[in-house]
Amino acid sequence: xxxxxxxxxxxERVAADIPEGSYVNLGIGAPTLVAxxxxxDQEIILHTENGLLGMGxxxxxxxxDPDLINxxxxxxxxxxxxxxxxxxxxxxxxxxxxxxxxxxxxFQVSETGDLANWxxxxxxxxxxxxxxxxxxxxxxxxxxxxxxLTKTGEPKLVAACTYPLTGVACVTxxxxxxxxxxxxxxGFAVREAFGENTVESLSELTGLTLREADAAAAxxxxxx
Amino acid sequence: xIDKTVPDVxxxxxxxxxxxxxxxxxxxxxxxxxELIDALIAQGxxxxxxxxxxxxxxxxxLAALLAKKRVRKIICSFPxxxxxxxxxxxxxxxxxxxxxxPQGNLAERIRAAGAGIGAFFSPTGVGTELAEGKEARExxxxxxxxxxxxxxxxxxxxxxxxxxxxxxxxxxTARNFGPIMATAAxxxxxxxxxxxxxxxxxxxxxxxxxxxxxxxxxxxxxxxxDDGVFVGGVDIEGRPATAAPTQTEVDQ
Numbered sequence: 001x002x003x004x005x006x007x008x009x010x011x012e013r014v015a016a017d018i019p020e021g022s023y024v025n026l027g028i029g030a031p032t033l034v035a036x037x038x039x040x041d042q043e044i045i046l047h048t049e050n051g052l053l054g055m056g057x058x059x060x061x062x063x064x065d066p067d068l069i070n071x072x073x074x075x076x077x078x079x080x081x082x083x084x085x086x087x088x089x090x091x092x093x094x095x096x097x098x099x100x101x102x103x104x105x106x107f108q109v110s111e112t113g114d115l116a117n118w119x120x121x122x123x124x125x126x127x128x129x130x131x132x133x134x135x136x137x138x139x140x141x142x143x144x145x146x147x148x149l150t151k152t153g154e155p156k157l158v159a160a161c162t163y164p165l166t167g168v169a170c171v172t173x174x175x176x177x178x179x180x181x182x183x184x185x186x187g188f189a190v191r192e193a194f195g196e197n198t199v200e201s202l203s204e205l206t207g208l209t210l211r212e213a214d215a216a217a218a219x220x221x222x223x224x
Numbered sequence: 225x226i227d228k229t230v231p232d233v234x235x236x237x238x239x240x241x242x243x244x245x246x247x248x249x250x251x252x253x254x255x256x257x258x259e260l261i262d263a264l265i266a267q268g269x270x271x272x273x274x275x276x277x278x279x280x281x282x283x284x285x286l287a288a289l290l291a292k293k294r295v296r297k298i299i300c301s302f303p304x305x306x307x308x309x310x311x312x313x314x315x316x317x318x319x320x321x322x323x324x325x326p327q328g329n330l331a332e333r334i335r336a337a338g339a340g341i342g343a344f345f346s347p348t349g350v351g352t353e354l355a356e357g358k359e360a361r362e363x364x365x366x367x368x369x370x371x372x373x374x375x376x377x378x379x380x381x382x383x384x385x386x387x388x389x390x391x392x393x394x395x396x397t398a399r400n401f402g403p404i405m406a407t408a409a410x411x412x413x414x415x416x417x418x419x420x421x422x423x424x425x426x427x428x429x430x431x432x433x434x435x436x437x438x439x440x441x442x443x444x445x446x447x448x449x450d451d452g453v454f455v456g457g458v459d460i461e462g463r464p465a466t467a468a469p470t471q472t473e474v475d476q
Binding site for chain 1 (some may be wrong): 234250251253254255260261281301302303304305311312315318322325326327328330331332334335346347348349350351352353354359367394395396397398400401402403404431446448454456457458459460461464465
């Protein structure tokens, strides 16, 4: 037994919580791995901020279309039933509360659901925010997918974010390599601990007071 | 007779003065009006304020305009990318001003300008440093900040086809900012792969009605299309697929 699952296993775990019929935005970077684990026999519609609903997987190398890309500017495909639209409509889908789920990366998530994922605030760093702030406050359920600890061992779940905020009280659930955490009015609750992790060991790792999640709140999309 | 077509890209960008605010369509390279940008570089206008989602990719298009030091300020959401070395260098040297705007606020501010909206309250950015100093209001229990329109003197957009009235249709995710930017500029200049006969665009499918377009120029079909049909054989930058390995690094 180990205390961590790998990134692909984590993507698979996130995918398992996305119900059929959902409109989903997977942002850029690691969360896009979730698409690999959405079941083929279910219709889950992927949104990309640059103007496509019904995004499909990457094309074969000889079928790359520079006009058809995702938010990470990588080549993608459009599934039968897809729709294109301009940027104001695309962000109306986020800001207007039409997306069911978005999955984002994070530098930090606070126990009140604040998200920091766009800037470390380091002097001299070039800032870039993209659609992160719109997604964070727009989707009905905001899932964060991240390692629990930074490369230097600092917990990313914190009492209060020290990095610049992306959104306030916006995160629904945090999927980490150690455990899945719900954001609740009483702070983080452990929905599922992977491997040998326990509520106690996770409390020790994060320095936070954690509790077990309420079974009644297990359905995806629980609001905070 | 209304004929908004011009013979070449030089005529399309004629008269853009120093100090102009110019919206440039595109998300990364998709939908970026590269031929118009090249013509703008040759035309020579400087001290420009550019509105785009990004701040240039590689060494072509918008990045080339920046490299020529024609841009005083850029308003964008995502300047830092794996291939934004031109902007990165100028920014670190203090040679370009950056106004960073969350992408949805950028789009809505552009849309608002085109729609004659004086300002609007947005929930995006509330409680973050990008909302600092902005007027805040609580409406029906939710917090918002006041965002003002972004207007431009010129918009440069890229579309698939247009007719002499300026009606435009786009292709796939190359549409992105084109339709809203076309509405938000005093003068909109569109490059298209092909200018088609008036009446041959399906009115149900027109995305940008000609009222929003002032000049139209044909620049020829993209390398990955043949008579309007996608044929592939290129990398993500539109170069022949054998020219270089595809860049797979992810912007994060």
